[in-house]
Amino acid sequence: MAKKIEVRITSDPQMLSVLRAAITQVGQLAGFAPMEISKIVLAVDEACSNIMRHAYKGKKNQPIIVTCKLKPTKLEIIMHDFGNSVDVEKIRSRKLNDLRPGGLGVHIMKSIMDRVIFKNGTDEGNFLIMQKALPKRQ
Amino acid sequence: MSLNIKVQTKDQYVLLDIEGDVDLYSSPDVREALLKLTKKKTPTILVNLEKVPYMDSSGVATLIEGLQQCNKYKGKFGLVSLRDNVREVFELTRLDKIFEIHRDVNEALANGSI
Numbered sequence: 001m002a003k004k005i006e007v008r009i010t011s012d013p014q015m016l017s018v019l020r021a022a023i024t025q026v027g028q029l030a031g032f033a034p035m036e037i038s039k040i041v042l043a044v045d046e047a048c049s050n051i052m053r054h055a056y057k058g059k060k061n062q063p064i065i066v067t068c069k070l071k072p073t074k075l076e077i078i079m080h081d082f083g084n085s086v087d088v089e090k091i092r093s094r095k096l097n098d099l100r101p102g103g104l105g106v107h108i109m110k111s112i113m114d115r116v117i118f119k120n121g122t123d124e125g126n127f128l129i130m131q132k133a134l135p136k137r138q
Numbered sequence: 139m140s141l142n143i144k145v146q147t148k149d150q151y152v153l154l155d156i157e158g159d160v161d162l163y164s165s166p167d168v169r170e171a172l173l174k175l176t177k178k179k180t181p182t183i184l185v186n187l188e189k190v191p192y193m194d195s196s197g198v199a200t201l202i203e204g205l206q207q208c209n210k211y212k213g214k215f216g217l218v219s220l221r222d223n224v225r226e227v228f229e230l231t232r233l234d235k236i237f238e239i240h241r242d243v244n245e246a247l248a249n250g251s252i
Contacts, residue, residue, distance in 0.1 A: 014163050016161050016194075017159060017161070035222065035223065038226070041192075042194060042223075045161065045194050046195055049194060049195070052162060104195035104198060104199065104231050107230075107231065108195055108230055
């Protein structure tokens with residue numbers, strides 16, 4: 001049976017450090033190496049920052065639910081918000097040679113995680129599902 | 139975690155010392171400090187990231203803006219003393235090829251690019 005950890009924060013950027021601390025613990029529980037953990041933390045931070053900036057447009061008191069499922073072969077992290085449905089086409093990662101501030105978050109998420117799935121505008125809100133295979137046991 | 143930013147003016151450069159996580163919450167403070175320097179057309183800016191244990195894309199975006207402002211007046215802009223996980227963010231976004239990144243201030247000065 002999958003282990004499940006749920007973290008609920010408000011959409012205040014000050015909460016990002018709290019979320020990072022929680023995801024670090026989840027990464028350790030999953031058995032990832034320290035550098036892999038810091039990358040997974042970065043992917044989740046980027047996803048959460050996008051929700052704060054784009055779905056909630058900077059409002060600080062909106063809910064964000066982060067559910068981590070530790071399955072037999074993979075870690076699955078589900079980001080859930082109730083903000084504006086962001087057009088997935090518009091949040092596709094930009095070309096890296098287009099040197100301008102912003103637009104790097106989706107590229108970072110996709111580079112780090114094995115699968116990144118957007119399910120936006122559902123009756124229950126927006127979902128972002130990220131999966132990464134667990135490290136092989138020695 | 140709060141961010142500490144110190145500006146040290148040296149003979150050949152201005153060192154922007156940042157201490158703390160640079161993320162969506164704190165990157166506006168870095169932006170403000172950098173833009174103060176670029177508005178004054180500071181000829182050489184070195185950003186010391188030795189005490190930055192974490193940086194996300196909002197921090198990277200802020201540094202891109204600083205670099206671009208500096209390029210406008212043909213100033214020099216470099217990053218020094220990146221921790222491995224911070225360097226990883228630049229490598230993931232392939233920005234390690236865009237920025238002048240040095241092991242420390244001495245290397246930046248010895249290299250001649252700064």
